[in-house]
Amino acid sequence: MEAKPNNREQFERAKKRVDEIKGFYGHLTVYILVNIFFLVINLLTSPEHLWFFWPMLGWGIGVAMHGLRVFNYMPFFGKDWEERKLKEFLEEEERQKEKFKNEDHGKL
Template identity: 55%
Template sequence: MEKDFIEANRYYDAQKRVKEIRGFYEHLTVYVLCNPIVIVVNYMTSPGYLWWIWSVMGWGMAIILHGLKVFSLPPFFNKKWEEKKIREILEKENQQRLESNHGNKFE
């Protein structure tokens, strides 16, 4: 029974990971398809000021950050960091609960 639970958990984690990767590729596709339109609109409406550069750069940074997160490339805020932070929070809550219960017993 425990083996089934572990397999179901692994399947759920893999499914979640695939959704994250798919979300990144969808984001990248929208970026690639929309930016030529933005560039054309800029040249048609105000060719004297090339504001499309800001759009491409800003959105490009978001794409890069999204990709780094999805593919666990940054040294910060990755799965290990998340698990460590979760453990820290749970330990802190347990400690507070123990201190709270300990104080109530002697009153």
Template identity: 60%
Template sequence: MEIVMEIKETEYERYQKAKKRVQEIKGFYSHLASYILVMIVLIFINLRYSPQYLWFVWTLLGWGIGLLVHAIMVFNIFTFIGKDWEEKKIKEFMDEEKSRDKYYE
């Protein structure tokens, strides 16, 4: 009976992780959509009322850097930064601790 409960908990945990991942991806695409819409409006305003100075570029770059960082975190582009890396490191340290404890027993 306990084994069945453990399997169900594991499936539930996997479901929760997958659901969280989908929410993160959805959040990124919402961020991307708002970025595109706001940039279109700002570019229009800038070119319409003060075309001699292209100030929209600063907003484009600043927010674009934030969007890039968001993409890196959501899509695990650099695996050493992501959550998977953290979980692997935690498991690695826990395994090292177990083996150290067994060595001294």
């Protein structure tokens, strides 16, 4: 499907978003399959010592963070946060320029 030139940027953003979501679900699928494998290996080789939950816990934290980022639930470092910070820095820079300009004109 060919996107119209004026919608190209919007199409690219949507495609990137779909790719990010697909990547997360791929990551989640591998996480589940590998951890089932670890569980089976653990129960077959040393059922008295359950170690499978350690890699499951560590990797699970990574999967959870990946999901939070992909679905924009990161309150501190999500896209909204980035946009707010960029806007804040740009506004601060403009204020500094105006302040400097006003100080220069006062000296003349």
